[in-house]
Amino acid sequence: MSGYKYQYVCPRCGTYLELKMRVTLKQRHCPQCREPITPQEIDRQLQKRREAASKLMGDLGQAIGKAGVIFGIVLAVAVGGLLVMVVFFCLCLGLASNQLPQTSPTHQR
Numbered sequence: 001m002s003g004y005k006y007q008y009v010c011p012r013c014g015t016y017l018e019l020k021m022r023v024t025l026k027q028r029h030c031p032q033c034r035e036p037i038t039p040q041e042i043d044r045q046l047q048k049r050r051e052a053a054s055k056l057m058g059d060l061g062q063a064i065g066k067a068g069v070i071f072g073i074v075l076a077v078a079v080g081g082l083l084v085m086v087v088f089f090c091l092c093l094g095l096a097s098n099q100l101p102q103t104s105p106t107h108q109r
């Protein structure tokens with residue numbers, strides 16, 4: 001994870017910072033208001049960000065699920081319609097063949 005930076009927003013003044021290290025050897029402070037930057041706060045913000053990301057993924061999953069249901073309904077209607085059409089076609093064909101003049105009751109082979 002090279003180049004990864006910890007995003008940090010100072011809880012006091014809202015200054016956005018990018019930290020290269022989660023754990024700092026020296027106590028770091030916000031350059032704006034000198035509020036100490038703690039690993040706990042970094043973790044808290046990281047957790048918050050992860051929760052937001054997972055919530056987003058959850059929403060996305062729900063949207064995909066809904067789309068899947070809609071797609072399923074559309075597919076069912078399409079297949080159902082096709083089936084009805086095939087049945088209707090067969091019925092028409094059956095009626096047409098029934099209406100054909102019957103030359104003989106039994107087929108001669």
Ligand SMILES: [Zn+2]
Nearest residue numbers: 010013030033
């Ligand atoms: Zn600050």
